[in-house]
Amino acid sequence: MKGRRRGAALENALLDAAWEELAERGYAGFTMEDVAVRAGTSRPVLARRWNGKAELAIAAIRKRMAIAPLDVPDRGDVRTELLEYLERASARAREIAAAFTLFTSGYFQETASSPSDLQAALSAGETRTLATILDRAVERGEIDQAKLTGAIASLLSDLFRYHVIMTFSAPPDDLRTEWVDGIFLPLVRRA
Amino acid sequence: MKGRRRGAALENALLDAAWEELAERGYAGFTMEDVAVRAGTSRPVLARRWNGKAELAIAAIRKRMAIAPLDVPDRGDVRTELLEYLERASARAREIAAAFTLFTSGYFQETASSPSDLQAALSAGETRTLATILDRAVERGEIDQAKLTGAIASLLSDLFRYHVIMTFSAPPDDLRTEWVDGIFLPLVRRA
DNA sequence: TCAATAAGATACATTTATGCATCTTGACGG
C-alpha cells in the first residue's frame, strides 16, 4: 500500500495510465474502465476530471507531446539540423500514431474534422520547427528559396509522418539519412 | 414497391449500401443496423452472409477497389504514364481513406496487424503498377536505375497516400503535376 | 486534533450494437 494519491500527483498518474492504454490498444480499444484499472482507481475519479474518453485521450496525448520539445537550435548547417529534426521527431512516433488513431476512430466524425486538422492542432510546433530550419538555410545561402515550393517544403515532414502512420513506428536512422541526402537536399541545393 | 431482391442482386445492393456507410461515417460509425436500413432490409440478411462488421466492410471495399483497375498501359513516355497513374489512383481516394479508417479503428487490434499490412493487402496492385511503369522507364533509358533507391521508388505513391489519408480527398491536378515534374523526375532522370 | 474535501468502492440505470430464434411471405424452379 502506498497510500492515497491526490491532486496533481493523481492527475499525472491518470494521464500516464491513459497514455499507456492509448499506445497499447489505440483509441478504438480505449475505455475509461481500463484506464481506471491501470491507474489503480475507479471510473468516477476519471469522470470528475474529464467529460468522456475523447477529452481524456487528448489530454494524455498533449501531456506526452509536451515532454520532448522539438526546437532545433542553429547548428550552422542545414543537413545537421534536418537530421536532428528528424531524430527528435522520431522520439514522438508513438504519440503521433496514437493521436492519429484518435482522429480516424470516431473523434473526427463528431467534430466533422479530417486528420489534417490533427496536424494543425497537435503538431503545429513541428511544422514551425521545420520552417524555421529552412528559413535559416535560405539566409545562409545553402538552399535556393525559389526551389522551395509548397510540396517540397513539407516533403520531409510528409515522408516522416507517412512512415509513422503506416508502420506505427519511427523511421530508422538510415532511412532518415536517405530522405535528407538522397531526396530533399538534391532538390533544393543552390545550383 | 420493386419486389424482393435475391442472390447476387441483393448482395450487390448490400455491399453498395455498406460502402456508402463506410465512406460517409468511417469504420468507427459503421454498424450493421445502419447498413441494413440503408439497403432497405434487416440485419439477419446481413448476418447470413458475413460474420461481423469487419468482414462486411472488407468485402465492400474489395468490391469497390475492383471497379477501377489501375493498370497503366505503355504510353512511350514516363511522365505521361506517371501522371496517368496518379490520376487513376485519385479516383480511388475515398476507397483508400475508408480502408484506412478500417485499419486504425480496431480491426488491426484484432488481427495484430499494422496499417502497412493494408498496403500489402489492398493496394498490392497499386504498387505493382508503379513498379511496372518504372521498369519500363529504365528500359527506355529515361530514368537511371541506380537512382531508384527504395525511398525514391515509392516516393510518388507515398506522397499520394499521405495526402489522401490526411485530407480524405484526392490530390488536385496541379499538385500531382508538381510531384512528378518538381520532385520525382528531377531525382531519377538520366544525367 | 478535527472538520472539510476528495479519493476510492460499489451499485444501478441507460445506451448501443450484436447474435440468434422465429415467423410470414414473396419469388424462383421443376
Added chain:
DNA sequence: CCGTCAAGATGCATAAATGTATCTTATTGA
C-alpha cells in the same frame, strides 16, 4: 401450378461501455 427456400420483419437475450448516485475513508489544512 405448387413446393421449396430464402428474404424480410420482429422480438429477446446479451455484452460492453458510460454516466451517475451513494457511501466510506484517508488525507490535508486550519
